[in-house]
Structure formats: structure tokens, C-alpha cells
Amino acid sequence: MKREIPLFLTAVIGAIVLAGFFVPHPYVSVPADYLQRCAVIVVAFGYALGGANLVQVNLEGILRRHPDWPYKLVLLAGMGVTLVFGLFVDRAKFQDPGTVSLWIYDHVYVPMNSTMFALLALFIASAAFRAFRVRSAEAALLAVSALVVMIGRVPLGDAVMAGVFDHPGLPEWMRHLRLEPLQQWIMDWPQNAAKRAILIGAAMGVMATGLRVILGIERSYLGGSD
Amino acid sequence: MTISTDFGVWIAALLTLCVFSFLYKDNPLYKFAEHLFVGVSAGYYIALNYWTVVDQYLVIPLRAAFDGSQAGGPFQAQMQDYRGWLIVPAVLGVLLFTRLFTRLSWMSRWSLAVVMGVFAGLKTTGFAQGDLVAQVQASLVPLWIPGDLWGSLNAILFTVGLVTSLLFFFYSREHKGVLGGVSRVGVWFLMISFGAGYGYTVMSRISLLIGRFQFLLVDWLHVR
Structure with missing residues (x-):
């Protein structure tokens, strides 16, 4: 029964929400809307569960004096201070101008978040340089389109090629071969065609997975065997 | 040149430098910033979800x-006004925490069942309407545009790209013969597409990198 009841719940709830899309009658749309509200609230509790799990794992590491335990302490302190100011000190005015919660967001969270993602620029580029080799026509297509998009999206790259293709002795149509319009053409047409195919395929995949979950075929979310 | 005297700018600049120190190698300054980032992020999202969802x-x-x-009365429900019936999601939310206790963790499946059922129902129709139909509709472009040869060639190229890319994902038959060629x-x-996506991603990250250097040079060190 530990697995059957959740499977039954998923099937019934999924069917009601699915029916809510097609049947606008209040007998269906009100329960469907109520269930959506329930899911949003449960997901919000999920964030708190994640926090509790973080505390559990890191506290254990600190108490057992794992090699990196001082960093775990930093993690818990960061989380604790943010929570205390976010939930209690700045009560009901979370992230309002002048609050500590907004100060933490602006001066701690945002700088580290954007620097972490900025670091990825260097690591993506160096990983590609080390691992990527042009050994086939397909690999060449990938490399050329990546280079055109990268160089064409910066003013300097476009300006360098403009000196070549804007020469008065060349025909008008050759101006389209400048990197900026060329990268835009790649983004608008060949890239867009393949991206649409991926999106259409992904949409069909999501629909199929949704139906598998509702019909109880997909059960991996229930976890363990008991 | 005058350096910023704002305490917040100094903290942001030092944390930025701590993260950048990873370019040399993994070191205690980076580990400090990394763990602080995880902790602050967790705290921020918990507080954000409390005030925007749980409280509201x-x-x-x-x-x-x-x-x-x-x-x-407390149980007269109508659209968007569920009153006392909201006890049910509150109990389901609390049940989620049974995951922290091995012997009781099976009870969290009830909460997960509600979330999975709702999102399965929502996404099935949502993706059909928002992605599948919208993308197919936007892809049905006229192949011949009178007086616009370049536009017509692009439309044909787009359609060929879309159909052949879709056929690549058709795995019910072996990719041999005509299907293999297509x-x-x-x-x-x-x-x-992957190359363009890669280039686009690198450039968006580079713009973040430029933003961080601008912050360090202009906002912190006041270099103009």
C-alpha cells in the first residue's frame, strides 16, 4: 500500500488537472485549480526540506570533523544569517529597499552568482579547446558556426571583417558575408530549424512522459522498493 | 584614483576575487566563497518561497x-478561495519532511504524488499547447515568396532543416537508405545549431565576465 496509494493519487489528480484544461465547468475547474495551488505550496515546502537536508548533511560533517568542516560551518553560517534576516528580522518586508536581506542579495549573492557563471566562459572555452577536434564534416560545421557566432557577436570581430567585405570594388551582395549579418542568418534559419525540431521532439517527449506518470507506467519518482 | 569606501562594494569585490582565484587552482579562498554561496543561496530561496508562496x-x-x-464559514470553497481546505497542502508539506527519517520516508510519497500528478497533467496540456502546436504553426511558412528570392531560399532551407532534423529523431526504423541520407x-x-548554441552561450558568459571586470574596475577601484 506504500506504493499503491501514491500511484492512485497521482492518477486521479493528474486526470482531474488534465480534465480541467478541457472542461471549463466549476465542478472540474475548481478542484483542478485547488490541486495546482496545493502543488505550488508543497513545492515551496520542498525548498525548506532542501535546507533541512543541507543542515543535516553539513552538521554531521562538522560534528565528525570531516577534512573540510570549517567550510561546512561557513555554509551553515551563510544560510543561517540569510534565513534569520529573511524570515525574522526583515519580517514582511523581505527584499524591500534598505533591508539587510536586500543587502545580502545585492552584495553577496549576486556578485558570486554572476562570477561563478562568468568563470564558466573560460572553462567552456578551454574544455572545447582541449577536447574538440575537427575530424569530420559534421565537426567542421559545428566549429565554423560556433566561431562565426562568437566573433560575429562582438563589435571588433564584425569591424575587422567589415574592412574586407565593405570594399567598394566588391559587389553589394557580399556585404551579407560580413560576420554580424552572417551570424544572425545562422541564428535565424539553420539554427532555428534544428532548434524547432528539438523543441517539437521535446514537447512530444514531455507529453508522453506526463501520460506515463498519470497512467502509472512511470514510477521512478516513488524511489525505493518498499 | 580613489577606491570605493562602500562596505558592501568591498565585500562584493573581495568575494568576486575569491571566486576568480579558482582560475589559478582550487584554494581555500575559493572554497570559502563557494560554501558561502551555497549557504546564502539556500537561505535566500527558502525565505523567498516562504514570503511569496507559503505566507501569501x-x-x-x-x-x-x-x-x-x-x-x-471556513470550508466554503470557490475558485481561488480555498479557506480551510488549505490545511491539506499544509499537511502534505509537513509530510515531505518525513524524508529525513528513514523509517517514515514512505509517507513523503503522498506529497510527491500530488506534485507529480498536478505537474504531469499541467505539462501534458501545457507543452501540447505552448510548444508543440505553437512551434508547428510557426514553422508552416510559405516556401515561395513572390519577388523575394532570398526569402524563398531561406524558407526552403528552414523547412528542409526542420523536416530532416525531425527525421533524425525518428528511431523506429534503422537509419539506412533514404532515411539514412535524410x-x-x-x-x-x-x-x-549546436555550434551556434555553444557560441551564443560562451558569448553570454563573456558578457558576464566583462560585467564583473567593470564592477571591479569602475565600482570598486573607480578607474574611469
Whole structure:
């Protein structure tokens, strides 16, 4: 029964929400809307569960004096201070101008978040340089389109090629071969065609997975065997 | 040159430098910033979800439902006004925490079942309407545009790219013969798309990198 009841719940709830899309009658749309509200609230509790799990794992590491335990302490302190100011000190005015919660967001969270993602620029580029080799026509297509998009999206790259293709002795149509319009053409047409195919395929995949979950075929979310 | 005297700018600049120190190698300054980032992020999202979801959609409505101020009693539900019935998601939310206790963790499946059922129902229709139909509709472009040869060629190229890329994902038959040839063309389009996606991602990260250097040089060191 530990697995059957959740499977039954998923099937019934999924069917009601699915029916809510097609049947606008209040007998269906009100329960469907109520269930959506329930899911949003449960997901919000999920964030708190994640926090509790973080505390559990890191506290254990600190108490057992794992090699990196001082960093775990930093993690818990960061989380604790943010929570205390976010939930209690700045009560009901979370992230309002002048609050500590907004100060933490602006001066701690945002700088580290954007620097972490900025670091990825260097690591993506160096990983590609080390691992990527042009050994086939397909690999060449990938490399050329990546280079055109990268160089064409910066003013300097476009300006360098403009000196070549804007020469008065060349025909008008050759101006389209400048990197900026060329990268835009790649983004608008060949890239867009393949991206649409991926999106259409992904949409069909999501629909199929949704139906598998509702019909109880997909059960991996229930976890363990008991 | 005068350096910023704002305490917040100094903290942001030092944390930025701590993260950048990873470019040399993994070191205690980076580890400090990394762990602080995880902790602050967790705290921020928990607080954000409490105030934007739990407080707004659960605590305030539940309090209003049981303080006797609403006509019709605490369990008279209607669209967007679920009053006392919100006890159910509150209990389901609390049940999620049974995951922390091995012997009781099976009870969290009830909460997960509600979330999975709702999102399965929502996404099935949502993706059909928002992605599948919208993308197919936007892809049905006229192949011949009178007086616009370049536009017509682009439309034909787009349609060929879309159809061949879709056929590449058709795995019910072995990619041999005509299907093999067509799906090979699809692979070319997919490679161009992946390359462009890679270039686009690198450039967006580079713009973040420029933003961080601008912050360090202009906001912190006041170099103009």
C-alpha cells in the first residue's frame, strides 16, 4: 500500500488537472485549480526540506570533523544569517529597499552568482579547446558556426571583417558575408530549424512522459522498493 | 584614483576575487566563497518561497479562514478561495519532511504524488499547447515568396532543416537508405545549431565576465 496509494493519487489528480484544461465547468475547474495551488505550496515546502537536508548533511560533517568542516560551518553560517534576516528580522518586508536581506542579495549573492557563471566562459572555452577536434564534416560545421557566432557577436570581430567585405570594388551582395549579418542568418534559419525540431521532439517527449506518470507506467519518482 | 569606501562594494569585490582565484587552482579562498554561496543561496530561496508562496497562499488565507471574519464559514470553497481546505497542502508539506527519517520516508510519497500528478497533467496540456502546436504553426511558412528570392531560399532551407532534423529523431526504423541520407542532412543542421548554441552561450558568459571586470574596475577601484 506504500506504493499503491501514491500511484492512485497521482492518477486521479493528474486526470482531474488534465480534465480541467478541457472542461471549463466549476465542478472540474475548481478542484483542478485547488490541486495546482496545493502543488505550488508543497513545492515551496520542498525548498525548506532542501535546507533541512543541507543542515543535516553539513552538521554531521562538522560534528565528525570531516577534512573540510570549517567550510561546512561557513555554509551553515551563510544560510543561517540569510534565513534569520529573511524570515525574522526583515519580517514582511523581505527584499524591500534598505533591508539587510536586500543587502545580502545585492552584495553577496549576486556578485558570486554572476562570477561563478562568468568563470564558466573560460572553462567552456578551454574544455572545447582541449577536447574538440575537427575530424569530420559534421565537426567542421559545428566549429565554423560556433566561431562565426562568437566573433560575429562582438563589435571588433564584425569591424575587422567589415574592412574586407565593405570594399567598394566588391559587389553589394557580399556585404551579407560580413560576420554580424552572417551570424544572425545562422541564428535565424539553420539554427532555428534544428532548434524547432528539438523543441517539437521535446514537447512530444514531455507529453508522453506526463501520460506515463498519470497512467502509472512511470514510477521512478516513488524511489525505493518498499 | 580613489577606491570605493562602500562596505558592501568591498565585500562584493573581495568575494568576486575569491571566486576568480579558482582560475589559478582550487584554494581555500575559493572554497570559502563557494560554501558561502551555497549557504546564502539556500537561505535566500527558502525565505523567498516562504514570503511569496507559503505566507501569501497558505498562512494568510488559513488565518483569515479561521478568525471568523469570512461569511460562509471556513470550508466554503470557490475558485481561488480555498479557506480551510488549505490545511491539506499544509499537511502534505509537513509530510515531505518525513524524508529525513528513514523509517517514515514512505509517507513523503503522498506529497510527491500530488506534485507529480498536478505537474504531469499541467505539462501534458501545457507543452501540447505552448510548444508543440505553437512551434508547428510557426514553422508552416510559405516556401515561395513572390519577388523575394532570398526569402524563398531561406524558407526552403528552414523547412528542409526542420523536416530532416525531425527525421533524425525518428528511431523506429534503422537509419539506412533514404532515411539514412535524410537524417545525415538533419545531423548537419543539428551540428550548426549546436555550434551556434555553444557560441551564443560562451558569448553570454563573456558578457558576464566583462560585467564583473567593470564592477571591479569602475565600482570598486573607480578607474574611469
